[in-house]
Each structure stands twice: as C-alpha cells, then as structure tokens.
Amino acid sequence: MVITSGCCLEKFVMNHLINMYCKCGDLESGITLFSVLPRKNVMSCNILIGGFVQNGDLDSARILFDEMPERNLATWNAMVGGLIQFEFNEEGLCLFGKMHGMGLFPDKFTLGSVLRGCAGSKEVKLGQQIHGYVMKSGIDFDLVVGSSLAHMYMKCGNMSDGEKVFEGMPVHNVIACNTIIAGRAQNGYSEGALDQFNLMKLAGLRPDKITFVSVISTCSELATLGQGQQVHAQAIKSGADASVSVRSSLVSMYSKCGCLEDSLKVFLEPEDDDDDVLWSSMIAAYGFHGHGQEAIKLFEQMEKKGIEPNDVTFLSLLYACSHRGLKERGTELFRLMVDEYKLKPRLEHYNCMVDLLGRAGCLEEAEALIKSMPIKPDSIIWKTLLSACKIHKNTEMARRVAENVLRLDPQDAVPYVLLSNIHASTKGWGDVSEMRKTMRDKNVKKEPGISWLEVKNQVHQFRVGDKSHPKWLEIDEYLKELTSEMRKRGYVPDTNSVLHDMDIEEKEYHLAHHSEKLAIAFALLSTTSGAPIRVMKNMRVCNDCHLAIKFISEITNREIVVRDASRFHHFKHGKCSCGDYW
DNA sequence: CTAGGGTTAG
Structure with missing residues (x-):
C-alpha cells in the first residue's frame, strides 16, 4: 500500500521506512523501496548499507559503498563497522586508514568498531594510537569507548593497560565489568x-x-x-x-x-538443543572422560538432527578418538571434516591426528603427517610426537624429534630432560653433563607440577616435596605406610622418568613426594566417608604416580578421580578408567 | 551505525 504511492512521500519518511524494513530482516522490501526513490541521497544509501550489513550481505554493502558519489562519516562508519563485525578485520582497518588519510576524523562510533577490529587481529599498536587520539581529541570517554579500549588491550594480552583503562572509567556498568571479567x-x-x-x-x-x-x-x-x-x-x-x-x-x-x-x-x-556449540561441548566432555564411543554416537545424532558441526566439534571428536585408541575412526572423521564439511584443518587438528597416530604406535605415519601438512609445525606438535616416542620407547626417533622441539622452543625443559635420560640410559655421560650445562646456561627450568583439591570449600595446593602444608608430617608418615603396603602388593617405583643426577634412593624419595601423591594422601587423611577423592593437576600424571594411585585405590578401597592436564582418570579397585592408555 | 560471552589439541 505504501509502496504504490512511494514517490509522493517525503524523503525522510521513505528513509525511515527503508530502515524499518532492514531492521526487521525484510531486506527485499527495503531494497524495493530504495529502488523507487527518485533521488538517492547519502542518508538513504547509508541506511541501505546498514541494512546489508545487518543481514550479513557484505558484498552488496561493498558495491553500494563503492558506487556512492559522496559519503559522509556515517557512511564510513557503517562500512568499517560492518566489515569488522563480520571479522573482516584487516579490510575494515584498511578502510579506516583510508578514511583517516582523507582527512575524516573518527568519532566514537568509528572508534568502537576499529578497536574491536584491533582486538580481533591483535593490532595493539594501532589500538595504542587510537587510545592516544581519544585522550587528545576530547572525544567523549564514555562507557563504550572505555570498554572497547580495555577489551582491546586485554585481548592483545596487555593486562596492565586494560586494567588501567578500566580503573580510569568514571562509571562502570554490567558490560564494562563483563569486559574485565x-x-x-x-x-x-x-x-x-x-x-x-x-x-x-x-x-x-x-x-x-x-x-x-x-x-x-x-x-x-x-x-x-x-x-x-x-x-x-x-x-x-x-x-x-x-x-x-x-x-x-x-x-x-x-x-x-x-x-x-x-x-x-x-x-x-529440552530447550534450544540445536546449537552446535552446545553439542560440541558435550562431545568434548565425553572425550575428556575417555568415552570415545559416546562422543562419536553423539556426533552421529548431531548429523541426523541436521546440526552443522564446526571445527571445534571435530577437534573434540579427534581428541576423543585419540584417547581411546580409535585410530581408524579418527582418521575417517578427519577425512569427513575435510572432504564433506570443507573445514580447513588447523594446527590443532593436525596435532590431534599426530597424537592419535603416535599413541597408537604408528610413529612413522605420525612423523610423515607433520612433514606433509600444509602448515608450518610448531614446537607443540613435535612435543606431541616426542611423548609418543617416549611411550613406545623409540629412542632413535626421540633424539631427532627432541632436536626439533629445542630448535623451535629453546626454553622448554621437556626435550632436555628426555634427551639427557636417553644419553644416561646408554651411558653417554659426557652428553648428559653437556645437556645439563646447556640447561643451566639458558636458564631452562622445569615447570613445577602442582596438584590441588577442595576440602570443605577450601582449596589446598601441593608441589613436589613441598613441606609447607600444616599437615606435612602426618602426610609424610601416611605416605610411608602406604608405600610399604604397596610394595608388599608388588609395587616397584618407576624411576625412569626422574632427572638422572640422583641415586636410586633419592629418585624414589622424589617420586614418593610428587604433588599428586601428597594431595591424595592429604585427601585420604582429611575425609573419612567413602566419597570419591577429586584431585587436579596442572601436568600429566607420570607413569609412577599412575601406577601408585591404582594400588592406593585398592588398598584404601576409595575411588580417586585425578584431573590431569589433558584428561580424567577414575581409579577404582586397582584399575584406571583410561585403561592405561593415556 | 557503536562496547562484553559459550565448545578447543599438547
């Protein structure tokens, strides 16, 4: 009805109508109205650009933008903002540079978008310049500008400047607080x-x-x-x-x-259950607990329901497969991801595949994958292969791989420790001492293992051999008792993974006081019921602890749950849910 | 026209 008499309407009424249609998602009608406008001014074009952007049609927005004979600040803002909103950060920032070069000064709307772009592509330098501009130009330092600045700094990892901006804001609202949280x-x-x-x-x-x-x-x-x-x-x-x-x-x-x-x-x-992230998080949850089959079943259900899996879905799936030794299934899924879903594997996906192949003992295949993949390997993926070499005791490949880790990350202690253990096992003492000297010279330190647990709403933390806990004496005494009972049942300490410059006795003492053993002993002492014990650790459980905890769960008849850096272990009656595959 | 968030390998 309105459209038929469109030409007679006042221009600003038409603009409002176009805006209304675009806002309501009826882009078609917006475009129709725009096309019957006798003369298109900047305002009406801006509105349509906004409409295109909000409906995700960036190509049309770009075309209209390029065709416009004249543009104002709002035009640039709409285009820059639209590009950045859809994560075309670089293109957005480039356009911003262009508008700046033409002598147009950004307002707070421009800055909001541009700062978001800086955050997205970690352009802290540009972000800092904008910060300086805000302070100089007298632009209203409001909640939006303040939050955007704080967000930009923190996304780029610059915590102190982010906190400073937040402190300097005259008032805070929920969004500002959310930014900081x-x-x-x-x-x-x-x-x-x-x-x-x-x-x-x-x-x-x-x-x-x-x-x-x-x-x-x-x-x-x-x-x-x-x-x-x-x-x-x-x-x-x-x-x-x-x-x-x-x-x-x-x-x-x-x-x-x-x-x-x-x-x-x-x-x-029951509500809203067709969300890809929700499903991915449940798939990841199954994988984290070693339930590879359930993770795959859930994925199949997801496909049946027509929920589009994303790259994280596949990452979680591959992870679940690798922790259950499902090599064939994992390989199929990787192919499905690339061929059917057209998702480009990231380094993380390759890392999962290397883990999958390596754990399953296919070390050559894993190494070949690293060499053939189209992305440059980082130290992490070599470390994944290194730990597979360790599991399968392939010292020859381990040497080669450790060199690669060292080259890419000279500060990492893992390859040094591993290499010096290899040298020690072949009595290459000269190499061993050289290795230790390099570590000292480069100030390479092993990351300390920390275990913690909650008892009565209080968090208790333990480090290797840490005697600072008020109950240290009791814990130490109890561990001695436990160890002697364990030995009676056939436990032999696995001293292989300890740094070698100690004698056997020292090694055993060191092992017996690993942080997770301290934490578990403390938990057993401070809880009497049959409730399961939950211990968290920042690193992977070592072979010896894994073995010891199996014995402890049997001796004390307690369920012990250990969260490792990478997964869960449920120990019960002398067995672990991971089936010793971890 | 403008700000903040969820799943993620080792």
Whole structure:
C-alpha cells in the first residue's frame, strides 16, 4: 500500500521506512523501496548499507559503498563497522586508514568498531594510537569507548593497560565489568575474574548471561566444583541458565570438575538443543572422560538432527578418538571434516591426528603427517610426537624429534630432560653433563607440577616435596605406610622418568613426594566417608604416580578421580578408567 | 551505525 504511492512521500519518511524494513530482516522490501526513490541521497544509501550489513550481505554493502558519489562519516562508519563485525578485520582497518588519510576524523562510533577490529587481529599498536587520539581529541570517554579500549588491550594480552583503562572509567556498568571479567579469565587470572564478579554484585550490578558465561568458564579453569555449583545456582535464580551459551559453559564446567553426569543433565534440558556449540561441548566432555564411543554416537545424532558441526566439534571428536585408541575412526572423521564439511584443518587438528597416530604406535605415519601438512609445525606438535616416542620407547626417533622441539622452543625443559635420560640410559655421560650445562646456561627450568583439591570449600595446593602444608608430617608418615603396603602388593617405583643426577634412593624419595601423591594422601587423611577423592593437576600424571594411585585405590578401597592436564582418570579397585592408555 | 560471552589439541 505504501509502496504504490512511494514517490509522493517525503524523503525522510521513505528513509525511515527503508530502515524499518532492514531492521526487521525484510531486506527485499527495503531494497524495493530504495529502488523507487527518485533521488538517492547519502542518508538513504547509508541506511541501505546498514541494512546489508545487518543481514550479513557484505558484498552488496561493498558495491553500494563503492558506487556512492559522496559519503559522509556515517557512511564510513557503517562500512568499517560492518566489515569488522563480520571479522573482516584487516579490510575494515584498511578502510579506516583510508578514511583517516582523507582527512575524516573518527568519532566514537568509528572508534568502537576499529578497536574491536584491533582486538580481533591483535593490532595493539594501532589500538595504542587510537587510545592516544581519544585522550587528545576530547572525544567523549564514555562507557563504550572505555570498554572497547580495555577489551582491546586485554585481548592483545596487555593486562596492565586494560586494567588501567578500566580503573580510569568514571562509571562502570554490567558490560564494562563483563569486559574485565572475561579479560582476566582469558589471560589466566581466574581469581581476579571471580573477585570482579563479587565486586559487581556488591555494587548492585545484576550479572547477565554473559557474566555467567565468563564466570562459569573461570570455574572450569580452576576446576573447583563447589564454586561452580554456587555460580550455577545463582544463574538459575537469575534465569540466565536457560541461555544456550550458559548451558554450554556449564556442560564444560561440570565435565572439567569431574561430574560427567551433571554435564549430561544440563545438556539434556529440552530447550534450544540445536546449537552446535552446545553439542560440541558435550562431545568434548565425553572425550575428556575417555568415552570415545559416546562422543562419536553423539556426533552421529548431531548429523541426523541436521546440526552443522564446526571445527571445534571435530577437534573434540579427534581428541576423543585419540584417547581411546580409535585410530581408524579418527582418521575417517578427519577425512569427513575435510572432504564433506570443507573445514580447513588447523594446527590443532593436525596435532590431534599426530597424537592419535603416535599413541597408537604408528610413529612413522605420525612423523610423515607433520612433514606433509600444509602448515608450518610448531614446537607443540613435535612435543606431541616426542611423548609418543617416549611411550613406545623409540629412542632413535626421540633424539631427532627432541632436536626439533629445542630448535623451535629453546626454553622448554621437556626435550632436555628426555634427551639427557636417553644419553644416561646408554651411558653417554659426557652428553648428559653437556645437556645439563646447556640447561643451566639458558636458564631452562622445569615447570613445577602442582596438584590441588577442595576440602570443605577450601582449596589446598601441593608441589613436589613441598613441606609447607600444616599437615606435612602426618602426610609424610601416611605416605610411608602406604608405600610399604604397596610394595608388599608388588609395587616397584618407576624411576625412569626422574632427572638422572640422583641415586636410586633419592629418585624414589622424589617420586614418593610428587604433588599428586601428597594431595591424595592429604585427601585420604582429611575425609573419612567413602566419597570419591577429586584431585587436579596442572601436568600429566607420570607413569609412577599412575601406577601408585591404582594400588592406593585398592588398598584404601576409595575411588580417586585425578584431573590431569589433558584428561580424567577414575581409579577404582586397582584399575584406571583410561585403561592405561593415556 | 557503536562496547562484553559459550565448545578447543599438547
């Protein structure tokens, strides 16, 4: 009705109508109206560009932008913002450079987009320049500009400047707080993230679903179940628990805290269950607990439901296969990902494949994959192969591979330790001492192993041979008792993975006080019920601890759950759920 | 026209 008499309408009414249609997702009608406009001014073009962008049709937006005879600031803002919104960061930043070169000065709308682009492509230099410009130009330093700046710094890993910007903001709202919480969480400052969460509540700000997503992810990082459950309860109270994003983070949190059943419970809630991330997080949860078959079954269901898997879905699947020794299935899935779903494998996918092949004992195949892949290998993927060499005791390949790790990451202690152990086993003492000298010269240090657990809402932390815990004497005494009982049952300490410059007795003492053994002994002493013991570790469990914990679970008749740097081990009656494949 | 978030190998 309106369209038929379109030509007679006032221009600004027409513009409003076009805007309305575009906003409501009816791009067709917007375009039709635009085409009957007798004279198109900058304003109407801007509106249509905005419409194209909001509906994801960037190509049309680009064409219209290029054809426009004159443009104003809003035109540039719409185009720059649109490109960056759809992660064409470089193109967006390039366009920004162009507009700047033409003497146009950015306003706060431009800056919001450009800072987001800087964050996305880690352009901290440009970000800093913009920061300087904001301070000089007298642009309103409002919530949006402030949050964007803080976000940019933190995304680029520059925590201190991000925090400074946040402190300098005159007021904070929920979004500003969310920026800081996420920034801290993503840079490993988990406690700081939780602090800000508590502070914002004290300040009377109501956490929204985005707050919960970040805070719940933080709890998975810390793997402290009690905290996670509390935050879940708060999310339920606020109604945020119905959001798929919140549920995805809950699935992950429960799985990382060792409660696979709770992950499944959240996953099975009936609403909104056709989300790829939600499904991926459940697949990852199964994989993390060593349930490779269930992960694959879930993927098949996902395909049947027509949910499009993404690259993370496949990463989780490959991971699940590699931890169950499902070599054939994993290889098929990798092919499916590339050939059917046309997803480009990232280095992470190749790493999973190397892990899959290597663990399964196909070391040559794994090495060939690294050499043939179209991406440059990093030190991590060589380290994956190195640990496979170690499992399958292929010292010859280990030497070669360790050299590659050393070349790419000279500060990593793992290859040094491994190489010096190889030299020691062949009595190459000269090589051994040279190796140790290099380590000293380059100041290479082994990352300390840390284990922690929650007892009565308190987190207790242990390091190797750490005597600082108030109950140290009791723990040490109890470990002696346990060890002698273990030996009676046939336990022999596996001293192979210890640095070799100690005698056997020292090695055994060192092994007996690995952080996870301390943590488990403490847990056994401080809990009397038959409840399972949950211990977290920042590194992989060593061979000796894995063996010892099996004995301990039998002797004490307790279920012991250990979260490793890469997966879960459920020890029960002298056996581990990983089937010694880890 | 503008800011923040979920799944992820070793």
